[in-house]
Every structure is written in structure tokens, then in C-alpha cells.
Amino acid sequence: MVIRVAIIEDDPILAGRFADAVNAASGMMVVNKANSVASGSGLVDAGGYDVLLCDLGLPDGDGTTLIAKEAAKGRDTDILVITQFADQQKVLDSIRAGARGYLLKDQRIESCVEAIMEIRRGGSPISPVIARRIMEQMVEDRSAALPPPVSPLSERETEVLQLLARGFSYAECGDILHVSLNTIGFHVKNIYRKLEVNSRAEALFEAGSQGLISRN
Amino acid sequence: MKREARVLFRAIRALFLLLLAWPVHVLAEPPLNGFVRENSNGAVILRFTDADYVRTDSGRIPAGGWVRGPAHRGFAFEKMGATSTTKTLWLRLRFDRRMLPAGPVALYTENNYERIAVLLNGQEIFRNFTEGDDRALGWYRPQIVRLPAPLLAGGTNSLLVKIESNYDLVSGDYYLGPAAALDARHERMHFWRITGVQAANLTMIVLAAAALWFWLLRRGDTELLLLAILGLMWFARDYNFTAVRAPFNIVAFKAMTYYAVYPAMSASLAFCLVYVRLPRWKLHGAILLTAGVLLCLIRFATVEWGLTGAFGTDSIGNLLAVACVAYTAFLLVTHWWRTRDAGAALITLCLATIITGTTHDIGRQWDSRLWDGLGFFLQPYIGSLFCLVLLLSFGRRANLAFGRLEGLNAELETRVEDARAALEEREREVRELEVARALETERGRIMREMHDGIGSNLVAALTVAERQNHPPASIATLKRALSDLKLTVDSLEPLAGDVVALLGNFRHRSEPDLVEAGIKLHWNVDRCERIDWLDATNSLHLLRLFQEALANVMMHSGATRIDLACVEYISGGAPGVTVSIKDNGSGFDTVRAVSGGQGLCGMRSRAEAIGGTFLLSSVRDEGTVISVWLPYVRQTEAR
Numbered sequence: 074m075v076i077r078v079a080i081i082e083d084d085p086i087l088a089g090r091f092a093d094a095v096n097a098a099s100g101m102m103v104v105n106k107a108n109s110v111a112s113g114s115g116l117v118d119a120g121g122y123d124v125l126l127c128d129l130g131l132p133d134g135d136g137t138t139l140i141a142k143e144a145a146k147g148r149d150t151d152i153l154v155i156t157q158f159a160d161q162q163k164v165l166d167s168i169r170a171g172a173r174g175y176l177l178k179d180q181r182i183e184s185c186v187e188a189i190m191e192i193r194r195g196g197s198p199i200s201p202v203i204a205r206r207i208m209e210q211m212v213e214d215r216s217a218a219l220p221p222p223v224s225p226l227s228e229r230e231t232e233v234l235q236l237l238a239r240g241f242s243y244a245e246c247g248d249i250l251h252v253s254l255n256t257i258g259f260h261v262k263n264i265y266r267k268l269e270v271n272s273r274a275e276a277l278f279e280a281g282s283q284g285l286i287s288r289n
Numbered sequence: 290m291k292r293e294a295r296v297l298f299r300a301i302r303a304l305f306l307l308l309l310a311w312p313v314h315v316l317a318e319p320p321l322n323g324f325v326r327e328n329s330n331g332a333v334i335l336r337f338t339d340a341d342y343v344r345t346d347s348g349r350i351p352a353g354g355w356v357r358g359p360a361h362r363g364f365a366f367e368k369m370g371a372t373s374t375t376k377t378l379w380l381r382l383r384f385d386r387r388m389l390p391a392g393p394v395a396l397y398t399e400n401n402y403e404r405i406a407v408l409l410n411g412q413e414i415f416r417n418f419t420e421g422d423d424r425a426l427g428w429y430r431p432q433i434v435r436l437p438a439p440l441l442a443g444g445t446n447s448l449l450v451k452i453e454s455n456y457d458l459v460s461g462d463y464y465l466g467p468a469a470a471l472d473a474r475h476e477r478m479h480f481w482r483i484t485g486v487q488a489a490n491l492t493m494i495v496l497a498a499a500a501l502w503f504w505l506l507r508r509g510d511t512e513l514l515l516l517a518i519l520g521l522m523w524f525a526r527d528y529n530f531t532a533v534r535a536p537f538n539i540v541a542f543k544a545m546t547y548y549a550v551y552p553a554m555s556a557s558l559a560f561c562l563v564y565v566r567l568p569r570w571k572l573h574g575a576i577l578l579t580a581g582v583l584l585c586l587i588r589f590a591t592v593e594w595g596l597t598g599a600f601g602t603d604s605i606g607n608l609l610a611v612a613c614v615a616y617t618a619f620l621l622v623t624h625w626w627r628t629r630d631a632g633a634a635l636i637t638l639c640l641a642t643i644i645t646g647t648t649h650d651i652g653r654q655w656d657s658r659l660w661d662g663l664g665f666f667l668q669p670y671i672g673s674l675f676c677l678v679l680l681l682s683f684g685r686r687a688n689l690a691f692g693r694l695e696g697l698n699a700e701l702e703t704r705v706e707d708a709r710a711a712l713e714e715r716e717r718e719v720r721e722l723e724v725a726r727a728l729e730t731e732r733g734r735i736m737r738e739m740h741d742g743i744g745s746n747l748v749a750a751l752t753v754a755e756r757q758n759h760p761p762a763s764i765a766t767l768k769r770a771l772s773d774l775k776l777t778v779d780s781l782e783p784l785a786g787d788v789v790a791l792l793g794n795f796r797h798r799s800e801p802d803l804v805e806a807g808i809k810l811h812w813n814v815d816r817c818e819r820i821d822w823l824d825a826t827n828s829l830h831l832l833r834l835f836q837e838a839l840a841n842v843m844m845h846s847g848a849t850r851i852d853l854a855c856v857e858y859i860s861g862g863a864p865g866v867t868v869s870i871k872d873n874g875s876g877f878d879t880v881r882a883v884s885g886g887q888g889l890c891g892m893r894s895r896a897e898a899i900g901g902t903f904l905l906s907s908v909r910d911e912g913t914v915i916s917v918w919l920p921y922v923r924q925t926e927a928r
Contacts, residue, residue: 084745086752157744161782162733178748181801201793202782240793240814242800 076101076193079122081113081139082155083131090182091126091155098186110134117143120150124189126176128155129163137170144171144269151192153185161202168265169272173197196243196258197265204237207268224267233260321383321445322360324465330473334397334466335388341381342460350408350449351379363655366402366459373455373540375423380460382448386441393468394436397475399482400461400655401452402428408449409440423455424535424542429482429666433475435468455539459655481665487531489673494524496676511574515560516679522553523672530669547592548585554610555581557675558617561640564682565633567624573617580613608651614644632685639678643671725783732781732825747771772798776836780829786819788866788919791828792855795835803851806843808872813854817866822923827899831917834895834903837888838870838915846874846913860902860918869916876909900924 078095080103082088092103104122107113110133117125117139125143129136140152154167154175164175174197176185188198211226226234229250236246243257250257324335341355344367358364360382367376386394396407404418404427415434418425436448452460464471497520504513526549528536535542559574567573587609618640625633646667652659653666751767753759775798784790792814803810823831842848850873858867889905892915896903900923907913 084749086749090752157748184801200797201790202784202797205784205787205790205793238793239789239816240796241812242796245812 074100076124076189077104077122078102078124078126078189079105079107079116080126081107081116081131081136082126082128083108084128087155087178087182091176091185094183094186095189101186101189108132110136110139113139114142117146120146120148123150124192125150125152126155126185127152127167127172129167130157137167140167140170140172153188153192161200161206164200165203165206168203169268171269173262173265191258192262194255194258195262196255197262198258199237199261199264201238201240204234207264208234208238211268211271224270226264226267230260230264230267233257234264237261319355319357319383321385322357322381324384324388327464329464329466330470332467332470333390334464334470334474335384337382337463337465340460340463341383343379343381344377345379346375346377348377350411355381360460360463361658363400363459363658366457366655368457373423373538376454376458378452378458378460380450380452382450382463382465383445384448384465385445386443389465390467393438394441394465395468395471396434396436396448397431397464397466397471398434398450398461399431399478400428400459401432401450402457402459402461403454404452405432406451406453407434408451409436410442410447411449412440414440418453422534424537424539426529426532426535426539428459429530430533431475431478431482433471456543478664481663483531486527486669489670489676490524490527490531493520493527493672493676496679497521497524500679512560512563512682515556515563515574516675516682519553519556519560519675520672520679522549522556523675525549526553527669527672530666547588550610551581551584551588552578553672554613555584557643557671558613558640560675560678561617561621561636564678565621565624565628565630565636567620573620577613577617580609584609584613611644611647611651614640614647618644635681636678639674642674646671729783732783735781744771744774747774772836776832777829780832781825782828784823784828786821786823788820788823788831788868789814789817789855791823791831792835792853792868795832796853799836799839802843803839808843808848809850811850811852813852815856817855817857818864818921820866820919820921822900823919830895830899831919834892834917835868835870837892837895841888842870842872842874842913846872846876848872848874848912858918860920863920863922863924865918865920867916867918869914871912871914873912876907876911876913878909879905879907 078101080088080091080095082091085108088106088108092106095101095103101124105116105119107116108131110131113127113131113136125140127136127139127143131139136154140154143150143152151174152167152172154164154172155178156163156167156175157178164172167175174188174192176188191198208231232250233246236249241249243254243261246257247254319341322340323338325338326333327336328334337360339357340360341357343351343354343356345351345354360380367378398405404425405415406413406418407415414437415432417427417430417432436446450463452458464474497517500513500520501517504510504517507513525545529543529546555577558577559570562570562573562577618637621633621637621640624630625637649662650666650668651657653662747767747770751764751771754764754767779791779794779798782791782794784794796810796812800810839851842851852869852871854867854869854871856867858865860867893903893905896917900920902918904916904918905913
């Protein structure tokens with residue numbers, strides 16, 4: 074089963090390196106490429122891939138809109154964000170839009186193959202800062218102005234998030250919680266999914282409270 | 290002999306005739322009326338025990354037909370008829386002036402229904418009504434009549450009293466004696482029968498009106514409504530005691546007097562139950578009010594249909610009233626027994642007084658005549674007793690209301706204070722948020738610039754350098770530059786002093802390098818409190834220190850394992866956090882290294898710059914440990 078990969082990246086050198094790395098790996102291939110929001114939009118509409126690598130800083134707009142568009146399709150697609158230095162806020166925003174992981178531009182482009190394999194296996198990467206941010210948003214500090222989360226985190230997910238926020242690796246979390254490394258990745262992916270669902274609910278709530286969306 | 294016998298016969302006949310004529314004389318001139326001597330105010334007064342009566346409506350002084358009977362109030366009475374025609378009863382008292390001491394003499398009388406005129410030896414000397422006024426009243430008003438000395442005969446005197454009524458016709462009590470002694474008696478009786486009752490009634494009607502007004506303002510308050518009803522009803526009842534004239538038709542007025550007592554009583558009793566907040570007071574109150582209606586019906590039946598029975602009408606009413614009172618008393622006493630409430634005790638005491646008073650009144654009514662008691666009725670004071678309770682009730686309510694108001698004020702003040710504190714806190718938060726947002730915006734701007742500018746260029750340069758096989762030193766320099774940029778970016782991450790998250794992020798960044806260098810990282814990080822002073826500048830110092838340490842391990846030690854630990858540690862009495870990096874590398878001579886190594890000096894000075902303590906220990910062939918202790922509160926801040 075070949076993993077089909079689509080790449081949206083405006084930097085041709087970087088796009089080329091990603092494409093090379095993917096094509097060089099066994100069991101995956103690049104099926105489509107785009108270099109702007111406009112062409113990326115057509116790419117998303119066309120579909121036909123399993124993993125979408127998407128840059129955020131595109132010349133004609135924000136890649137987040139493409140991520141949201143892909144997420145809205147409801148396909149079995151995994152979205153990985155390509156980011157410069159893992160700007161945490163941008164990563165978090167893209168996760169809220171529907172991304173399930175991220176790739177760093179700066180080093181070891183070749184490691185994107187492992188990340189693609191990992192995300193297809195069901196796991197997602199997470200940094201302690203993002204774990205901490207998610208906890209702030211979904212576990213500890215629920216603002217009264219917002220509705221309760223439509224998909225609250227499970228007890229186990231909260232535990233995982235707390236350990237990750239304290240800097241433990243997936244393997245260490247697995248040891249502490251007596252589960253496999255894959256399970257932790259799976260939990261993180263679920264946490265991302267819930268974050269996306271809740272952020273969408275919050276957006277609806279805010280839109281509704283501003284009278285933008287009629288209840289009928 | 291024959292002649293002597295004839296004289297004797299004549300003498301016996303004369304004696305017989307004389308004896309026969311004697312009773313005729315007695316009938317024509319009856320003996321004086323009977324009396325008993327009583328002590329009153331230090332003087333002896335006479336109370337008549339009998340009198341001569343004639344019942345006639347002719348209007349003239351009766352020429353004869355006197356019938357002797359007891360002179361006790363209620364002896365001679367006649368119930369009202371269907372109409373309010375004027376009925377007259379003549380009463381005659383004969384006495385000898387010599388039975389009384391010298392000086393002014395007076396007649397004192399009371400309980401004549403309704404009005405009287407007094408004649409001494411045929412001359413009218415007193416009258417308490419206008420001739421022909423069929424609405425004049427006076428049954429309860431004590432009367433004192435001075436007997437003018439010129440009209441008084443030295444021996445036998447005759448007092449005639451004309452008693453007139455347009456309702457019940459009843460004769461009263463009569464006393465004769467020194468004017469001073471009877472004046473005193475009159476004054477005392479006038480106070481208790483008239484002045485006191487008027488004062489009580491007036492107070493009561495004013496308070497009832499007030500209660501009614503308050504009830505109109507607070508419709509849900511049954512207690513106030515009952516107070517208003519009982520006040521008005523008792524007033525309607527008691528007006529009769531002191532009135533000198535019926536305000537309207539006498540039959541209707543008297544009917545009002547008699548009927549008013551039942552609603553007055555039942556409202557009073559219901560009020561008692563409401564006052565003590567008796568459980569299910571609504572049920573019991575309804576029973577009592579129903580009893581009030583029932584009593585009115587009984588009265589109606591006895592009066593209108595003549596079902597008087599063995600007792601007079603008032604007695605039946607009073608007995609049933611006593612039953613209601615007993616029922617209420619039972620409820621109150623059991624309630625008081627359960628709750629030991631002071632209000633219930635007070636009301637129970639009040640009711641006990643009423644029971645005593647009512648019993649007293651029933652006994653001294655003219656149609657029961659069991660005792661004279663205090664000489665006046667207590668019933669007119671019952672309403673005012675409730676007025677007292679009303680005042681207590683108002684006092685209690687006012688006290689409660691004031692208490693509540695004070696409590697409310699205090700609570701409001703607390704709330705205002707809380708709200709103000711919350712507002713200040715909120716304002717402070719908003720200000721902080723604004724500052725944080727400004728910082729965030731600025732941070733974002735810098736990050737974007739780094740991302741789009743320096744960062745992109747560095748990555749591009751690195752890519753080019755690697756592809757074109759530039760010298761490793763160039764590639765390493767580019768990589769260091771990238772790392773430094775990343776550290777700077779990370780230090781700007783808003784972590785709110787969370788040193789563990791800072792370390793975690795550092796690990797996340799460094800892990801790929803460590804993996805590449807073949808070094809396994811052991812993560813041993815405890816939960817720690819926030820370090821409030823750990824802002825972006827201080828974070829950057831700390832991150833550079835860690836990076837330096839990690840670089841040393843990777844470049845010089847040849848270590849295969851690093852233990853990164855973070856624990857809470859109290860140093861010199863001050864709580865803080867110790868972060869340590871320990872490797873299993875070659876180690877070095879610390880004395881030489883400290884004096885000469887620039888890297889170690891740099892780490893130490895960075896630690897000191899942020900108020901931390903740097904420690905280094907290294908053993909050859911065993912490894913090196915560096916640690917930084919960070920206080921939760923820095924000394925400069927603690928001071």
C-alpha cells in the first residue's frame with residue numbers, strides 16, 4: 074500500500090528536497106504539488122492523496138485556510154504542517170484548523186519520511202509547549218464565556234498531555250503509563266482531533282453569539 | 290253578767306276589727322325597703338335589697354299597683370320586642386333619713402337599661418336623657434344623683450325611678466349614702482366603665498386602621514388583615530358600652546353590638562395562631578372563622594326564632610366562644626410546648642387572661658347573676674389586649690426588618706467591596722493581558738521577521754552549503770547560528786515562568802542533535818512551582834547556559850548518556866529549583882578548566898546574572914555534573 078503524498082510549498086528548493094526524500098523512500102510517493110493558496114485549493118479539491126504537507130506562509134495567503142479546507146472534506150487524510158522553527162502558536166493554530174503534525178524546515182528534511190510513516194500509523198508528534206498550551210485551553214482554564222468543550226479530553230488523554238507538557242518523550246510516557254509508544258501517539262492524535270472539534274464549536278458559538286449564524 | 294259579757298264581746302270584736310284593720314294599714318303604707326349596710330371608702334352606705342315595681346307605659350306616675358321584689362340588677366327585666374317602642378318601668382325606694390348620717394346624701398345607681406329619671410318625694414331631681422329620644426343609651430354608665438336637702442324629709446322619704454328603654458328593659462342596683470363616699474365610688478366606676486374603655490377603644494380603632502393601611506400595602510400579610518378585622522369588630526362591639534346615644538336605629542345598633550363579638554373573637558383567635566406561626570394555621574384559622582359564622586347563625590336562631598332555651602342568648606354565645614377559645618388555647622399550649630417559643634408563651638398568657646376575663650363577664654351578666662365581680666365588664670378591654678399584641682407584633686416586625694436591613698446593608702457593603710476588589714482585579718488582569726498581548730504581538734512580529742528573513746536565509750544557506758559540500762566548519766557555523774536563533778525564538782515563548790516547560794521545549798529542540806551524536810538522554814524532571822521572574826531575557830540566559838553545557842558534552846566528553854534532572858531544592862533556607870545536566874563522559878580537571886575555560890566562565894556568569902547559583906563537578910573518566918539553582922524569589926526582590 075503506497076502512501077500518496079501531496080506537497081504545498083512555495084520554496085522550490087525545499088519542495089524539491091521534500092519530494093526527493095519522499096520519492097526516495099519505499100512505500101510512498103509524491104502525487105501532486107502546489108506552490109500557492111490558489112493552486113493548493115485546486116489540489117485539495119482534486120484530492121487523491123493520503124498525506125498533505127502544507128506550508129503556512131504562502132505568497133498569496135495563509136496555508137491554514139487550505140488545512141481547514143482539507144479537514145472539512147472529512148477524508149481519511151493526514152495533514153502535516155511545514156514550519157520554519159516550529160513556531161508554536163502557528164503549529165497550534167494549524168492543529169486547530171485540522172493538522173495532525175508538523176515538519177521542521179531547518180534540519181534533516183529526510184526525517185519527514187519517518188514523520189509521514191508515523192502519522193499513517195496513527196501517531197502524532199507534539200512538543201511540550203504545545204501540550205502545555207492545549208492543557209491551558211482544554212483542561213485547566215476554561216473561560217466562562219465559551220461553551221463547555223463538546224469533546225472533553227478523557228482522563229488518560231489528560232494524563233498523557235500532562236506528562237508531555239513536562240517534557241517526557243513518547244517512549245517515557247509509555248513507560249510511565251504502561252502503554253506502548255504507538256498508543257501515546259494515538260492519544261495525541263485524538264487530542265488534536267478534539268482540539269479541532271472544539272475550536273470549530275467555539276467558532277460556531279462565537280459566530281452564533283454575534284448573530285452571524287441563525288439558529289433556525 | 291249579761292251586760293258584762295256584752296262589753297267583753299264588743300271589746301273582743303273591736304280588738305278583732307282593730308287587728309283586722311291593721312293589715313289594711315300595712316298595705317296602704319308598706320314598710321321601708323330593705324337594705325344592707327356596706328363599707329365604701331371609709332363610710333357606711335346602704336345597698337337596697339328590695340324595691341317596689343310597676344310596669345306601665347302610661348307615662349304618668351303610677352297611683353298604685355306596686356309589687357315588691359329584689360333590688361338587684363336584672364330582677365325586673367323585659368326582653369326587647371319586635372319593635373323599638375318605648376317601654377317604661379317604675380321603681381320605688383322608701384327610706385328613713387335617720388338611717389343616714391347628717392350631711393349631703395346621694396343616690397348611686399348603675400346597670401339600668403337604658404335611661405333613668407329620678408324623683409324625690411314627687412319632685413324630679415335627675416334625668417339622663419331627653420324626653421322622646423328613643424336612641425338614648427346609658428345602661429353601662431354609672432349615675433350619681435345628689436338628693437337636695439330641702440326636698441328631704443326628716444323621716445320617711447320616697448325615691449321614684451323611671452326606667453325607660455327602647456330595647457331590653459332592665460332594672461339596676463341602688464345605693465344610698467353620704468355624697469362623698471358615693472362620689473368616690475362613682476368616679477372609680479366611671480373610670481373603668483367609661484374613660485378606660487373609651488381610651489382603649491380609640492387606641493384600638495386607630496391601630497386597626499393602621500393595620501388595614503399596612504395590609505393594603507402588603508396584601509400577602511394575613512396577620513395584618515386579621516388585626517384590622519379584629520380591631521374593627523371589637524370596636525363595633527365595644528362602642529355600645531360607652532355610647533350615650535345609638536348612632537342609628539337602636540335595634541340595628543344593638544344587633545351590631547351582639548353580632549360583632551363573633552367575628553371579633555374568631556379573628557382574634559385566628560390572629561393568635563398566625564402570630565405564633567402555627568403549622569397548618571390556615572386550617573385552624575378557617576375552623577375558627579367558620580365557628581364565628583356559626584355563632585352568628587346561632588344568635589340569629591335564638592333571637593329571631595326565639596330558641597332561647599335554658600340560658601339567655603348572651604350565655605349561649607359566650608359559652609360557645611369559650612369553646613373556641615379553649616380550642617385555640619389547646620393549640621397554642623401544645624405549640625408552645627413543642628417550640629418553647631417566647632411569642633407563643635406571650636400569646637398563650639394573653640389568651641389565659643381573656644379566658645379569665647370572659648368567665649368573669651359571663652358570671653356577672655344580668656341574665657346569669659352569678660357574681661358581681663369587679664363591678665364592670667372586662668370584655669371591652671379584650672380588644673385592646675390584642676392591640677398590645679399588635680404593637681408587640683409591629684415591634685417584632687420592625688425589629689426583624691431593621692435587623693434584615695442592617696444585615697442587607699452589611700451584605701451590600703461586602704458585595705460592593707467584593708465587586709470593587711473584583712473590578713480592580715479584573716482591571717489589573719486586563720492591563721496584564723494588554724501588556725501580554727502587546728508582548729505577544731511584538732514577539733509575533735519578531736518571529737515572523739526571523740522566520741521570513743534570517744531564518745529562511747540561514748536554512749537556504751545551510752541547504753546550499755550541504756549540497757555543495759562546503760567545509761564542515763562553515764556548515765557548523767550555520768547550524769550554530771540556526772540553533773541560536775531557535776533559542777532566541779524559544780525564549781520568547783510565553784511560558785509564565787514554567788521552568789519545566791522551558792526545559793521540555795529545550796529537550797524537544799535538542800533531542801535530534803543528541804540522537805545524531807549517539808547520546809541517550811534520561812529525563813528526570815519533577816513538577817515544580819512557577820518561577821515568576823523567569824521572563825524572556827532570563828529564559829534566554831538559561832537556555833544558552835543549557836545549550837553551552839550540552840555542546841560541551843557533545844563536543845568534548847565523549848559521553849553516551851546524559852541525565853537531565855529538575856528538582857525542587859532549598860538552598861540557604863530559600864526554596865528554589867535545581868536543574869542539573871550530568872554526563873558519563875571523560876570528565877576533566879575542574880581547577881584548570883575553571884581558570885581557563887571560557888565556556889564554563891560564561892555559564893557561571895549567566896547563572897549569576899539571573900540570580901542563580903552555578904555548580905560544577907567533574908571526575909576524570911567518570912563524568913561531569915553541572916547544576917544551576919534558581920530561587921523562587923530572587924534576593925533583590927525579597928528585600
